[in-house]
Amino acid sequence: MKAVVLYDSAFGNTRHIAEAIARSLDGTGAEAVQVPEFRPKDLHPGDLLVVGSPINGWRPTPIISAALEAFGPDQLHGVKAAAFDTRVRLFVHGDAAKKLSDELRQHGAEIISAPQPFYVKGTEGPLLPGELEKAAFWARSLLHAVGR
Ligand SMILES: Cc1cc2nc3c(=O)[nH]c(=O)nc-3n(C[C@H](O)[C@H](O)[C@H](O)COP(=O)(O)O)c2cc1C
Known part of the structure; x- marks a missing residue:
């Protein structure tokens, strides 16, 4: 099994989370890959695909949605x-992770975790304290879900 963490990021916060997830997916050779570098043909049945995006106006970014x-x-x-x-x-922030999960499912993927939010302090960040540790913890729960 190979793992890919595909992400979009304008100010670097989503990239930091994607990289923390990739680092914690031990033994999968996981890489955090920004949209332009992603090659869909590199994915095979049995692989793990983690997708992340900032919320932009209650939805994922147009770039990751197009991918x-x-x-x-x-x-x-x-x-x-x-x-x-x-x-x-x-209080009302909308959602992107659930929309990404729905999109992944529509393309045949098996969703192995509830959509996961991570929090930034303001539009450009930084990440709130503890969010990188939360990302590492979530990544390990994904490994557990795939039996690793
Ligand atoms: C155009 C735009 C729209 C945004 N809309 C929302 C929103 O609807 N809900 C929300 O919680 N955050 C919203 N944000 C804040 C982003 O979620 C925040 O900038 C993002 O988490 C930063 O991630 P990045 O550093 O990876 O770009 C918006 C930011 C921008 C620039």
Whole structure:
């Protein structure tokens, strides 16, 4: 099993979370990959795909949405997947991770975790204290979910 952490990030906060997740996916050779460098053909059944995006206006960024839309209807069949977003802690902040999870499922992926939010202090960050540790913990729960 190989793991890929695919992300988009304007100010670097989602990248920091993606890299913390990749570091904690021990033994999978996981890499954090920003959208332009991602090659969908490198994914195979049995692999783990983690996708993350900042919330932009209650949704994932157009860049990451386009990357997922480019998958064929059943291209992620056999791929295990999970999604996260970064957001500000507002009373009403919308959601991106659930939309990413739904999109992954529509392309045939098996969703192995509830969508996961991570919090930034303001639009440009920084991440709130403890969020990188939370990312590492979540990554280990993903490994557990795939039996590693
Ligand atoms: C155009 C724009 C729209 C945003 N909309 C939301 C939103 O609806 N809800 C929210 O919680 N945060 C929103 N944010 C804050 C982002 O979530 C925050 O900038 C992001 O987590 C930073 O991640 P990044 O450093 O990876 O870009 C918005 C930011 C921008 C720039």
